[in-house]
Amino acid sequence: MAIRPAFFMAASLLLTTCAPRQDTSTQVTPQAESMQHMLVAIETVRNYVRNTTTQREAEAATADLATWAGKLGELFPPATAPKLYVDMTTDMAREAPGVMIASATALRSAVATGRLPIVAMQLERTEKDGCGFCHRRPYRMPPP
Numbered sequence: 001m002a003i004r005p006a007f008f009m010a011a012s013l014l015l016t017t018c019a020p021r022q023d024t025s026t027q028v029t030p031q032a033e034s035m036q037h038m039l040v041a042i043e044t045v046r047n048y049v050r051n052t053t054t055q056r057e058a059e060a061a062t063a064d065l066a067t068w069a070g071k072l073g074e075l076f077p078p079a080t081a082p083k084l085y086v087d088m089t090t091d092m093a094r095e096a097p098g099v100m101i102a103s104a105t106a107l108r109s110a111v112a113t114g115r116l117p118i119v120a121m122q123l124e125r126t127e128k129d130g131c132g133f134c135h136r137r138p139y140r141m142p143p144p
């Protein structure tokens, strides 16, 4: 199991190098997929802060964020992930899942209060402490 993501990455690397760039949708790794789900969750909470979506949507998003955070340990095994991702250290891979789960849970609790200033503050913290644990700069949804 620990070896599979490594194999998958190697395979997709070969594909992107050799194969004609056609159907990129089939080349999305589970790692990239997890990130896209987490980004959608973060952006949904941002929309809630902006009052453009409902608390119910934000609750569903933070539940989703916590679920994906719970998969990080499996998706980025400390033994292999640092070899695949230049910026990732072994300590980072070991600690990131726990940190991300904690900050996703904190965001979920903030959303449950229904108080937007509290949600806004925690959203910033979750991006900084959680996503920022691995990413130096926060990801934003590309403009449509």
Ligand code: HEC
Pocket: 029, 031, 032, 033, 035, 036, 038, 039, 042, 072, 076, 085, 088, 092, 093, 096, 097, 100, 127, 130, 131, 132, 133, 134, 135, 139
């Ligand atoms: C375990 C460390 C880690 C954490 C925590 C983390 N990321 Fe990532 N993220 C990565 C790595 C590694 C990649 C590169 C993945 C790849 O190329 O397959 C990545 C890639 C991405 C991408 C690009 C995905 C794509 O389509 O290629 C987005 C967007 C992203 N992360 C958003 C987030 C957001 C938002 C959070 C917080 C909710 C977050 N990440 C937390 C490690 C992390």
